[in-house]
Amino acid sequence: MITIKSPREVETMAAAGQIVAETLLLVGRHARPGISTAELDDLAEEFIGSHPGARPSFKGLYDFPKSLCTSINNEVVHGIPSRERVLEEGDILSVDCGVCLDGLHADSATTLAIGNVSDEAQRLMLITREALEAGLAAAKADNRVGDIGYAVQQVVEAAGFNVVRELVGHGIGTSFHEGPQVPNYGKPKRGARLTKGMTIAIEPMVNIGGPEIHTLGDKWTVVTRDGTLSAHFEHTVVILDDGNQILTVAPAATPA
Ligand code: MG
Ligand code: MG
Numbered sequence: 001m002i003t004i005k006s007p008r009e010v011e012t013m014a015a016a017g018q019i020v021a022e023t024l025l026l027v028g029r030h031a032r033p034g035i036s037t038a039e040l041d042d043l044a045e046e047f048i049g050s051h052p053g054a055r056p057s058f059k060g061l062y063d064f065p066k067s068l069c070t071s072i073n074n075e076v077v078h079g080i081p082s083r084e085r086v087l088e089e090g091d092i093l094s095v096d097c098g099v100c101l102d103g104l105h106a107d108s109a110t111t112l113a114i115g116n117v118s119d120e121a122q123r124l125m126l127i128t129r130e131a132l133e134a135g136l137a138a139a140k141a142d143n144r145v146g147d148i149g150y151a152v153q154q155v156v157e158a159a160g161f162n163v164v165r166e167l168v169g170h171g172i173g174t175s176f177h178e179g180p181q182v183p184n185y186g187k188p189k190r191g192a193r194l195t196k197g198m199t200i201a202i203e204p205m206v207n208i209g210g211p212e213i214h215t216l217g218d219k220w221t222v223v224t225r226d227g228t229l230s231a232h233f234e235h236t237v238v239i240l241d242d243g244n245q246i247l248t249v250a251p252a253a254t255p256a
Contacts, residue, residue: 002179004197017106017247033089037070041081057098069096076222076230089115094232107201108248109234128206128231131155135202139244149186162211169203203234
């Protein structure tokens with residue numbers, strides 16, 4: 001179902017989004033060789049819980065056991081934080097975080113370089129970030145979800161990479177996943193129409209190699225089928241008449 005949010009609901013989602021953004025910054029400051037993904041998850045869970053009315057969206061969502069998704073290198077999304085997964089120099093780490101504040105969700109993801117990473121990994125992260133920017137630029141009232149997917153896909157394929165097709169962005173609000181689906185591929189002027197007050201998560205997942213993925217035996221971790229690196233960047237936005245407002249941003253004055 002596609003829902004239109006009131007200004008008051010958007011305000012709450014922006015407050016949730018601020019916590020998400022600050023959580024990702026916190027994780028980014030601690031993500032270095034030698035730390036486990038479970039330690040990062042502990043930091044995130046404690047930080048989110050320190051805000052009255054806030055909880056991690058992911059914990060318990062479809063029975064997911066942790067507060068963050070942490071996906072390393074060839075892992076695309078939905079990696080489960082673990083004491084056994086210790087970050088190494090040269091890894092790339094995708095961190096996905098959702099926060100529910102007073103019943104409304106916000107969702108954002110980023111991919112971090114752990115120490116010095118290869119030129120190829122750096123380029124993948126750059127292109128995926130640019131693909132998100134292109135998708136954001138197409139997210140405005142009277143455009144359609146196909147315009148977003150097309151914009152993302154153009155950037156990614158021009159760089160010689162591929163978008164994951166089986167996993168998509170989504171509407172978000174009182175439910176973490178609402179309509180419409182927001183694929184990272186598509187045709188201009190196709191799909192659901194965007195209208196003022198819709199809130200959606202735009203989230204390109206980009207593979208250096210082929211677009212194919214599969215899910216590991218833990219039933220969660222999604223990896224690239226060919227073992228190549230994958231990156232993931234995501235923001236939650238509210239659609240406005242002349243563009244959108246990103247809700248998952250930290251206030252400018254966030255202390256380092
Ligand atoms: Mg997410
Ligand atoms: Mg999402």
